[in-house]
Amino acid sequence: MALYSEKVMDHFRNPRNVGVIENADGVGEVGNAKCGDIMKIYLKIENEIIVDVKFETFGCGSAIASSSMATELIKGKSIHEAMELSNKAVAEALDGLPAHKMHCSVLAEEAIKSAVKDYYDKNGIAYDKKLFPDCENCGHCHA
């Protein structure tokens, strides 16, 4: 289908890092089944480095591809680098997303941030709350 780039279709058909990490150091889940997409990201963190990452997604082709690409982009990186991953970077790495699908890349960014926040919370690490904007303000659907 010409709706998506080859890159999107590749990551949709052969998603990288699908699955679950048992006893993950950080877990983030964003989205809403009512809206048609939920992303869940699991992080394994050692010395501030993301040594493993897995995801599960309920959603459309671009949601699955965005999760897959986002996990690829942060694997092996430091949590600080992961925190800097923007939805634009995810979309660009996928050779673009249709305008009405950009929210899928936003979800991927938020899922990673949410997983990092979970890691900070679990380990009692202090952080700047402004780094984690409320989902309420993300512009995604709130049906």
Add this chain to the structure above:
Amino acid sequence: MQKIYLDNAATTQMSQAAVTEMLPYLREVYGNPSSLHSPGQEAAEALQRARERIAACLGCEAREIYFTSGGSEADNQAILSVAKQGLRRGKKHIISTAFEHHAVLHTLKKLEAEGFEVELLDVHEDGIVTAAQVKEAIRPDTCLVTIMYANNEIGTVQPIREIGAVCREAGVLFHTDAVQAVGHIPVNVKEDHIDLLSLSGHKFHGPKGVGALYARRGVLLTNLIEGGAQERGKRGGTENIPGIMAMAKALEEACTHMQAHTEKLRSLQDKLIEGLGQISHSILNGHRSQRLPGNVSFCFEGIEGEAMLLLLDDKGISASSGSACTSGSLDPSHVLLALGRPHEIAHGSLRLSLSAENTEEEIDYTIRAVEETVSYLRGISPVWRDLLAGKSEFVIQ
């Protein structure tokens, strides 16, 4: 890879006979039916014959058929025409259903903004509205009842004859969007007490861009398109003769073979419903038997429809879904919501609409392909994991 087209409710392949019928009107009989000269008159005669052929299929008179650009235009013209007459008599109440096509619903929205009161009847979990509901809803100021013959997503066939009788008795005009029904199930406007009916050529193996509005003699039409005296002055613009000729042929063919096609489709439909029903936590949308012979619509819990369509496309299967992601909006299909399906379930919908060209082998392949796709997507779905772990409750048992 084999290609299996299961989206005939979206559009159909033109039949060879319809293409053959169309061709002479592109280069040989290309006159304008409004012209006085013989090439023009030849086209005018062909147009008249097409009108008669279509009228014969619907059980009405040729003069009651108005050619349009398709089903949406016919719906718009029918509704706006009756509303205008209603307004003149101070009747501003319109009855319809919650799961009409957008060509109807959006036209009604426009009328609502102009002060009309639109009452959308409940279609229940089985996707069927009753004549009793219509009877109860009719008021002295009701000017129009507009209810689709068969639903485009879930294929449920409405009790049109009983609804027509109720409207006729009450003296209220009755329009039906029969775009999915004409050429697929028997439709007779006289026996069904229909005052206005919309149809579209490309839904029964005719061409796109052509349709018709049946308006019973005596029902006043308002123009959507001003212009020449075409279509008894009710629709300006030179007639799409090649399209109209092909549509007439396609409809004749569809009506001639209707019984044989229905028998074949019913058996494929049974097989498909039976097969997909085996998938755990799946549910058929719409009444089991009171549906178009070629329609199968399912919801699968825990997954999203667009992803399903893309994977099925990879397997050579063309299907459709009422998922929000396929429509570009955030809300899933209004039809599935009208049945009472929760949002998260409606997102996981799949519509397969068959034609008589489909085979049993294709259906077997499709059942396997859908099973694999659903199982794969559930495998990567956090929603499904939570359901299996008992963290949330199944909606579909």
